[in-house]
Amino acid sequence: MAKPLASIVSAGVTRFGVREGLYARELFVEAAREAFDACPNLSPKKDIDGLFVGMMSESYEHQAHVAPMIADWLELLPVPAFRTEAACASSGVAMRCALYAIQSGMHDVVVVGGVEKMTNLRTADVTEILGMASDYPFEQWHGISFPGIFAMMATAHMARYGTTEEQLAKVAVKNHENGALNPKAHFQKRITIDDVLSSRVVAWPLKLYDCSPISDGASCLVVTAPKLARKFTDSPVHIVGSAQAQDTIGLYEREDVTSMNVTKIAAKKAYEMAGIGAERIDVAEVHDCFTIAEIMAYEALNFCKPGQGGTLIDDGITSLGGKKPVNTSGGLKAKGHPVGATGTAQACEIYLQLTAQAGKRQVSGAEIGLTQNVGGSASTGVVQIYCRGD
Amino acid sequence: MQPDKLLKEKKPDEKWADWGRLGRWNVVGYKIIEGNKGHRPDKLERARYMLVSRPWDVMYEHSYGLVSRFFEGLIEKKLLGTKCPKCGDVFCPPRAHCWRNKCRLAETRWVEMPMRGTLHCFTVLGFAGEAFLSDLPFILAYVRVEGANTLIAGRVVGMEPEDVECDMSVEIRFVEYPSGNPMDIYFVPAGPPLGRRSAEEKARMRRQLEPIRAWVSERFGQQRSKQ
Numbered sequence: 001m002a003k004p005l006a007s008i009v010s011a012g013v014t015r016f017g018v019r020e021g022l023y024a025r026e027l028f029v030e031a032a033r034e035a036f037d038a039c040p041n042l043s044p045k046k047d048i049d050g051l052f053v054g055m056m057s058e059s060y061e062h063q064a065h066v067a068p069m070i071a072d073w074l075e076l077l078p079v080p081a082f083r084t085e086a087a088c089a090s091s092g093v094a095m096r097c098a099l100y101a102i103q104s105g106m107h108d109v110v111v112v113g114g115v116e117k118m119t120n121l122r123t124a125d126v127t128e129i130l131g132m133a134s135d136y137p138f139e140q141w142h143g144i145s146f147p148g149i150f151a152m153m154a155t156a157h158m159a160r161y162g163t164t165e166e167q168l169a170k171v172a173v174k175n176h177e178n179g180a181l182n183p184k185a186h187f188q189k190r191i192t193i194d195d196v197l198s199s200r201v202v203a204w205p206l207k208l209y210d211c212s213p214i215s216d217g218a219s220c221l222v223v224t225a226p227k228l229a230r231k232f233t234d235s236p237v238h239i240v241g242s243a244q245a246q247d248t249i250g251l252y253e254r255e256d257v258t259s260m261n262v263t264k265i266a267a268k269k270a271y272e273m274a275g276i277g278a279e280r281i282d283v284a285e286v287h288d289c290f291t292i293a294e295i296m297a298y299e300a301l302n303f304c305k306p307g308q309g310g311t312l313i314d315d316g317i318t319s320l321g322g323k324k325p326v327n328t329s330g331g332l333k334a335k336g337h338p339v340g341a342t343g344t345a346q347a348c349e350i351y352l353q354l355t356a357q358a359g360k361r362q363v364s365g366a367e368i369g370l371t372q373n374v375g376g377s378a379s380t381g382v383v384q385i386y387c388r389g390d
Numbered sequence: 391m392q393p394d395k396l397l398k399e400k401k402p403d404e405k406w407a408d409w410g411r412l413g414r415w416n417v418v419g420y421k422i423i424e425g426n427k428g429h430r431p432d433k434l435e436r437a438r439y440m441l442v443s444r445p446w447d448v449m450y451e452h453s454y455g456l457v458s459r460f461f462e463g464l465i466e467k468k469l470l471g472t473k474c475p476k477c478g479d480v481f482c483p484p485r486a487h488c489w490r491n492k493c494r495l496a497e498t499r500w501v502e503m504p505m506r507g508t509l510h511c512f513t514v515l516g517f518a519g520e521a522f523l524s525d526l527p528f529i530l531a532y533v534r535v536e537g538a539n540t541l542i543a544g545r546v547v548g549m550e551p552e553d554v555e556c557d558m559s560v561e562i563r564f565v566e567y568p569s570g571n572p573m574d575i576y577f578v579p580a581g582p583p584l585g586r587r588s589a590e591e592k593a594r595m596r597r598q599l600e601p602i603r604a605w606v607s608e609r610f611g612q613q614r615s616k617q
Contacts (some may be wrong), residue, residue, distance in 0.1 A: 021425045021439030062446070124520040131519065137454075138483045141572045142530055142543050143515065143522035151513035152532060159511070159556035159586075183431045201516030201527065201598050204551065252483060252532055252541040257511060 001387055002275045004238035006102045007229035008386070010039035010222040011348040016336030017186040019216035024061055024117040025073045027218040028053070031113060031341075032074050035220050041232045042109075042222060044076065050107040051081040052098045054091025054114035055340035059129045061117050074111065087133035088289060089375030090114055091219070092343030092382035096244050098223050108228055113220025114345070116338035126214050130339070133376040135250035147211055147290060149251055149377045151203035154292040157258045158205065161307035163295060165205050169196035170313045171291035172209045175327050178320055179334025181361040186215045186336030210291040215336030219345035234390060237354045237369075241274030241385035243267070249379045258307075260293075262381025263300035263372055270370075271302075274385040278302040281324065281385075282366040283353045285346035287374045288331040297372050298326070301383070320361060328353060328361045343382065346371040354388045400569075406449065419443040454570075456486035459500055464574040467564045469505060471538055472498035482538040483572075505562040506580060507535040507542075514551040514595075516602045524610040527602045529554055533577055535562065548578040551599060552592040555584045 012034030014027050022030075036044055051071050058064035067081035086093040091114025101107035118126055127145050134140055134149060157163045173193055179185035191209060199208040222232070229236035245265040251257055271277055278301060286301070288294035295309030303324060304312045312318055318326035329335045329349040332342060350369035352358040369386045420442045427437035454461045460483065463470035471482030476493040482503050488496045512531035515522070522528075529551050532541035544562075546554055560577040568574035587595075 015431050020423065020441065021427065021437065122520075124518070124523065127517070128519040137572050139543055142545070143518040143525075144530055144543060145515070145518055147517070148513045148515055148530055152511040152530070155513060155556060156511035198598075201514065201602055203516060204514035204527075204595065204598065206513075207598070250483075252543060253485075253489065257532075
C-alpha cells in the first residue's frame with residue numbers, strides 16, 4: 001500500500017432527512033460535535049488550523065459566505081476557512097482541498113465537511129436550484145432537471161447495453177435494505193422491486209424510488225497529517241489515493257453519455273496512487289443520486305466491464321452480504337442526499353467501516369475502502385481510496 | 391469608444407414592471423412548531439422552533455454573450471451552429487471557440503444547420519420545475535443535428551412517449567412565434583419507427599405515465615400539455 005496522503009482521526013454525521021428547526025450552520029455543529037466527542041485527545045481550538053466546507057447553493061437559505069460562519073459556530077475563529085462548490089461533489093472537492101492543505105505542509109489538522117439545508121423550498125424550486133448545475137441556457141431552459149439528465153443517460157445505456165428498469169430498481173432495493181440498518185438514514189424502510197417500478201415517473205425510465213431524496217444534513221471529518229494521526233487515535237484511517245477529473249457541464253458535448261468519464265479517469269489515477277486495483281476494494285460508497293448512476297459507477301470504477309453494471313446488481317455482488325458491498329450506508333438513495341454533505345458523508349461511512357464501528361451494516365474485516373462522488377451530470381468526479389491505519 | 395446602440399427591441403409586457411414588489415422580502419406568515427431535536431436518533435428531545443414564509447423572486451436581464459447570433463437566428467427561424475475554421479468541428483448548440491486543444495481557442499464561424507438529425511437519447515418528464523408542471527408528461531431528447539459534433543436538447547412532439555426510441559430520425563421545427571429561447575425548436579419523428587420496444591414494454595410505459603396525466607389534469611384542469 002502506498003504512503004498515506006492524510007489521515008482521518010474522527011468523523012461525524014447528522015441524521016439525514018427533513019430537519020426542520022435548524023439552520024445549515026446548526027446542522028454542521030451537530031456533525032462536528034459528534035466528531036469532536038469521539039476524539040477526546042483533540043482540543044479543537046488548539047489543534048485545528050483549517051476548515052473546508054462543501055456547500056452547493058446559497059439559494060436554499062439565502063446565505064452565502066458560509067465558511068467564516070461555520071468557523072464561528074464551531075468556535076474555531078480566526079482559523080482560515082474555505083467553502084468549495086462543485087454541485088453534488090462540493091464536499092468531495094473540499095476533501096481534495098484538505099489534502100492539498102496537508103500535503104503542502106501548511107496545515108496539520110483540519111476539519112473538512114459539507115452541509116446542505118434543502119427543505120426550506122418547495123420541491124419544484126429545489127429542482128430548479130439543483131438544475132443550476134447544468135448548462136444555462138441549453139439544458140436548464142428546457143426544464144430538463146437532474147433526474148431528466150440522468151434519465152437520458154439511462155435510455156442511452158438501455159439502448160446500448162440492454163440494461164433494464166428492473167436492474168435499476170434492484171439498486172434502489174439494495175440501498176434501502178442497507179438504509180434500514182442505518183439509524184441516521186433518511187429512509188429506513190425496505191422496498192420491493194414492484195414498489196420501485198410502480199412508483200411515480202419522475203423522468204422515465206427513472207421513477208420516484210430511482211431517485212435520491214431532497215434532504216437536510218451535514219457531515220464532517222477531522223483530517224491530520226499522517227505523522228500526527230497517532231496523537232489523536234489508535235485507529236486512524238489513511239487516505240492513500242485521491243484524484244479528481246472534470247468533464248463538460250452539458251451532456252450535449254460528451255463523446256459518450258453512457259460512461260462516467262470523470263470517474264473512470266479519477267479512479268484510474270487513485271488506484272495507481274494507492275498501488276492497488278479494483279479487486280482489493282472491500283467496501284465502497286458510490287454516488288447513487290439516481291439508480292442508473294450506481295450502475296455507471298460500477299463500470300467506471302472497474303468493478304465490472306462497461307455495460308455489465310446491470311449484471312453485477314443481478315448477481316448480488318454489491319449487496320451487504322456480497323463480494324463487494326456498495327453503499328452500506330444506504331447510499332444517497334436511502335441515506336439521503338443533502339448535496340453539499342454527500343462527499344464527506346461517504347467518507348464518514350468508510351471511516352466507520354474501516355474502524356469496525358458500522359454496527360448492523362458492518363462489513364467484517366473491511367480493510368480497504370473507496371468513495372466515488374460526482375457533481376452535476378458527472379462534470380466533476382472525485383475518487384478516493386482509504387485503508388485501515390491500525 | 392462609441393456608445394451602445396439599440397438595434398431592435400421587444401419590450402416586456404407592462405405586468406413585469408412591478409415584478410417582485412408584491413410581498414417580496416416580507417414575512418407573510420409564520421408557524422411555531424414543536425419538533426424533534428438531537429444529534430442521536432435514539433435520544434431525541436422535543437424542542438420548539440419558528441418557521442416563517444418569505445417570498446423572493448428575481449428578474450434576470452442578461453446577454454447571450456458571444457453566441458447571441460444563435461438566438462437571433464431562432465427569431466428568424468434559422469438554426470445556426472458554429473464551425474472551427476481550423477479542424478472543421480461543428481457545434482450546435484454553438485461554441486464561440488473550438489474545444490480542441492490543438493486549435494488553441496480558435497474563434498468559430500457561423501454556419502446554417504440542416505433541419506434534421508438523429509435522436510441520441512431521451513426521457514419522459516414526470517416532474518419538473520414550477521414553470522413546466524402543466525406540460526407534463528413531455529418528451530425531452532438530445533438530438534445530433536446532421537453535420538454537428540454535439541447534441542442539442544429539445545422536446546419531441548407528434549408522438550406518444552412509448553414510441554420514442556434512441557437512434558430514430560427526426561425533423562427539426564420552429565414554434566410558430568419564436569422568442570429567442572432554446573425552446574423555440576422542437577423535434578418531430580421522421581421516417582418509420584425502429585420498433586425496438588415490445589408491445590408489452592410499451593403497455594407498461596403507458597401505465598407508468600397514466601398517473602402523471604391524471605395528476606396534471608387534476609391540478610391544472612383541462613389545460614393539456616402542448617404536445
